[in-house]
Amino acid sequence: MSVASALLVAAAVVALLPLVSLVYDLVHFDDVLRRAAERTAASPQEISQERSANRIVSAVAIAVVLLTSAALFIPALWLRRGSPVARAFSCVAGSGAALCCCGGYGLSLAAQSSPSTSELQAEVTRLSARETPAWVPLMSLPAVLVVPLAITAVVLLLLPPSNRFFRQPPPAPPPQPYGGYYAYPANHPEEPTNPPDSPDHPPGNPPRE
Numbered sequence: 001m002s003v004a005s006a007l008l009v010a011a012a013v014v015a016l017l018p019l020v021s022l023v024y025d026l027v028h029f030d031d032v033l034r035r036a037a038e039r040t041a042a043s044p045q046e047i048s049q050e051r052s053a054n055r056i057v058s059a060v061a062i063a064v065v066l067l068t069s070a071a072l073f074i075p076a077l078w079l080r081r082g083s084p085v086a087r088a089f090s091c092v093a094g095s096g097a098a099l100c101c102c103g104g105y106g107l108s109l110a111a112q113s114s115p116s117t118s119e120l121q122a123e124v125t126r127l128s129a130r131e132t133p134a135w136v137p138l139m140s141l142p143a144v145l146v147v148p149l150a151i152t153a154v155v156l157l158l159l160p161p162s163n164r165f166f167r168q169p170p171p172a173p174p175p176q177p178y179g180g181y182y183a184y185p186a187n188h189p190e191e192p193t194n195p196p197d198s199p200d201h202p203p204g205n206p207p208r209e
Helices: 003-014 017-040 046-079 084-113 119-131 136-140 139-159 160-166
Strands: none
Touching: 003 046, 003 084, 003 139, 017 119, 017 136, 017 139, 046 119, 046 139, 084 139, 084 160, 136 139
């Protein structure tokens, strides 16, 4: 199923694009946090908690993105061999990736709509939105294609026509015994049909020339 394999590979590549925004935020967060703390006169404890929370959330998000991409890409390589196991793993990975992306989008929208719990968090959010280049969030927009690509691949793998591609050939039958012994191929046509000790060639009397 080259089409389903190509769709899964495309979904795996697109799933990696949010790494640009995650890594950019992780690299520049300390500087944004420092300036936000200076403007709000936040305590060292609030600064430490905000830094730890950002690192944990970023690490979890990066791990989820990498695992989602790997779960889509690895089974897609096995599909070309017609393996039923790869077909099953691809269906599970495609469905899981679609659910994971939908859940991630929902959590992201909920986090953006919820009000900040402290003045420091509000200032960090404001500085990040103002100073982050426009191309950084735009790089994550194609990630919305992961869901339709993965679902389309799963549907193609589950359609009845794909059963012919993933049907395994029957194993070769073992050699059948003949009269208690295994049958062997007949002598080659070029070999003599009469053994040396046949009536035409009695033992001890070689044929005369």
